[in-house]
Amino acid sequence: MDSLSINFLLEDLKNPDALVREQATRKIWRLWFQQKGISGLEKIDYSQKLMDAGEIGTAEEVLTKLIQAQPDFAEAWNRRAFLYYSVGNYHKSLDDCQMVVQLNPMHFGALHGMGLCYAALKKYREAIQTFQQALKIQPYSLVNQKLILECTIKLS
Template sequence: MPIWADTSTVQDLLDQLAKPELPNWQMVEDAIWTEWSKSGSPSMDLLLQRGRTAMEEGDFGQALEHFSALVDHAPDFAEGYNMRATAYFNLGLYGPATHDIGTVLSLNPDHFGALTGLGAILEQSQDADRALAAYRAAAAIHPHDPDLKSAIERLEEQVEGIDL
């Protein structure tokens, strides 16, 4: 978990998110992302925002530069690594993305976004068994994400077959 996030708030939000019946799950998810995005430094927040803006504009190389500066200056800030992993993924650099996801998960084991990203990388790499395991781990934390549910269903058919 990012050292700057309010851990009790994040845990309360994760507990809410895990509830099977949660009509406002998007609001809870957004609140989690807000907490995880707190770097504790205006300078680091600026690097995070500039990187995100570059990603929104499709400039993944520029985003990578911002996120690399962020993790260099805030090596315990999980969201910096998560965003850099996303930039690496979008550049087709799965090795560095996977490495950064490992760092995210060592800092914040509940990071469902990083687990989902790992699943996507493994799926792109034709490793359906491990991709399914990553998606299931993410769904154990965030059971409401419809994209995650469909990824699990798709891979279950591929890995486990279809019942006749």
């Protein structure tokens, strides 16, 4: 990944212009998905089609094999974290999200996912902290702002 390009895009996430932020977000996701070229992207796309078809176990196998083959492919970990979250396996999802953030500390999607997992596990303080980390990268993220408020209310 071209770190100079990604740094400019990350700065654009802080731009007051919503269109600039939306374009930067799309470009960042594209870079993350394409990190390992067409082969990695095809496997991620295939796993998504399997998930959409309800073939969760097969989708998990595809992603796990991709992770084993390319353990530094952050988006493969992130997609498996999403899969685990979608079936209510919050602990496994959290583990994978943590790996994503270890590989890519600016991965706002994984930070958001971690916050969702913590909230689902009723660990609201941890959820708030994680959503706040995501907001440092995407300060205009209304969903993370809303989730911080919801978690704060649940603490009272």
